[in-house]
Amino acid sequence: MNFQDLEDLWNEGDNNLEQKITINPSLINKINMKKVTSNLTETRWENLLELGINLWFVSYFKGFCSHYYQSPKFLIPGAFMLGLCILTILFCTYKSLGSLKFLINT
Numbered sequence: 229m230n231f232q233d234l235e236d237l238w239n240e241g242d243n244n245l246e247q248k249i250t251i252n253p254s255l256i257n258k259i260n261m262k263k264v265t266s267n268l269t270e271t272r273w274e275n276l277l278e279l280g281i282n283l284w285f286v287s288y289f290k291g292f293c294s295h296y297y298q299s300p301k302f303l304i305p306g307a308f309m310l311g312l313c314i315l316t317i318l319f320c321t322y323k324s325l326g327s328l329k330f331l332i333n334t
Contacts, residue, residue, distance in 0.1 A: 275324040282320065285313045 289310035296302035 272324060275320050278320050279317060282313050282317045289313060
C-alpha cells in the first residue's frame, strides 16, 4: 500500500463522514416549527383561560359599579378596576390573534 492509496482511503472516510454529518435544512425547519407551534398552542390555551377569568371579572365589576352608582368612594375604584379588566381583555385578545396569524402564515 503506497502513500496515494492511504491518502485516497483517508479522503474517502472524510467524504463519508461529511455526508453523514450534513443535516437536511428542511428537517431542522420542521422540527423548529413543531416546537414553535406546540408552544403557541399552550399559549393559546393560557390566553383563553385568561380571557374567561377576565370576562368574569368584567361582569362582577359591572355589577359592582351599577350597585354602588350613588357612592363615589366605591364607584371610582370599581370603575378603575373595570377599565383595567377591559384593557386586559383587549391585550389578551390581541395576543391570541397574533399567535393565530403566526400559525396561519406558517
